[in-house]
Amino acid sequence: MALFLVNSLMTISIIGFYLGYFFRKRDRNRHRVFNSVGILANLIAAVYLLSIKYLLGGIAEHQIYPTAPEIIIHIHRFFAANALVLMLCMGYLGWKRKRNLHVKLHYIFLPLYTIVYISGLFLFQSKPL
Numbered sequence: 001m002a003l004f005l006v007n008s009l010m011t012i013s014i015i016g017f018y019l020g021y022f023f024r025k026r027d028r029n030r031h032r033v034f035n036s037v038g039i040l041a042n043l044i045a046a047v048y049l050l051s052i053k054y055l056l057g058g059i060a061e062h063q064i065y066p067t068a069p070e071i072i073i074h075i076h077r078f079f080a081a082n083a084l085v086l087m088l089c090m091g092y093l094g095w096k097r098k099r100n101l102h103v104k105l106h107y108i109f110l111p112l113y114t115i116v117y118i119s120g121l122f123l124f125q126s127k128p129l
Contacts, residue, residue, distance in 0.1 A: 001063070001126075002048075002052060002059075002062040002063065002064055002126075003062075003063070003064045003124060003125070003126040004126070005045075005048065006045050006048060006049055006064075007120075007121065009041045009042070009044055009045035009048070010041070010042065010045050010117055010120065011117075012037065012038070012041040013037075013038040013039070013041035013042040013045065013117075014038070014113065014114065014117050015038075016034045016035060016036075016037040016038030016039075016041060017034070017035060017038040017110065017113065018110075019034040020032075020033075020034035020035035020038060021106065021110060032094070035090075035091070035094065036091075038087075039087060039088075039091050042084070042087060046084060052064070059124075063126050063127070064124055064125075064126060065124065065125055065126070065127065066123060066124055067122065067123055067124065067125050068123050072123065073123060076116065076119050076120065076123055079112060079115070079116050080116045080120070082112065083109065083112045083113045083116050086105060086108060086109045086112065086113075087109060087113065089105060090102055090105050090106065090109055093105070
């Protein structure tokens with residue numbers, strides 16, 4: 001159930017980010033709303049995952065099991081942390097209306113976040129191997 005919740009929140013976030021990207025020139029209000037939903041869903045999932053891992057006994061305690069070697073999981077987490085920082089920077093820059101840097105960062109953020117999202121779907125499962 002924990003993995004389903006995390007994957008659902010991450011799916012909401014990636015849909016929000018791509019809908020926000022779609023509306024970036026057509027309707028700035030929708031752009032803000034969809035990206036805000038994406039950020040909120042991602043932050044809830046990240047806090048939930050970190051709480052499970054470090055405060056609530058570990059991910060295996062909640063029936064989340066890695067399907068790859070530990071080094072691959074660490075690489076995934078490294079890029080996920082970078083995507084999180086980029087997401088927060090982009091949100092801040094958009095909020096402050098610093099458009100030039102905000103626009104430049106989306107060229108890095110969207111592909112990176114998409115790769116992290118897809119790899120997360122394959123790197124973890126809810127049943128032990």
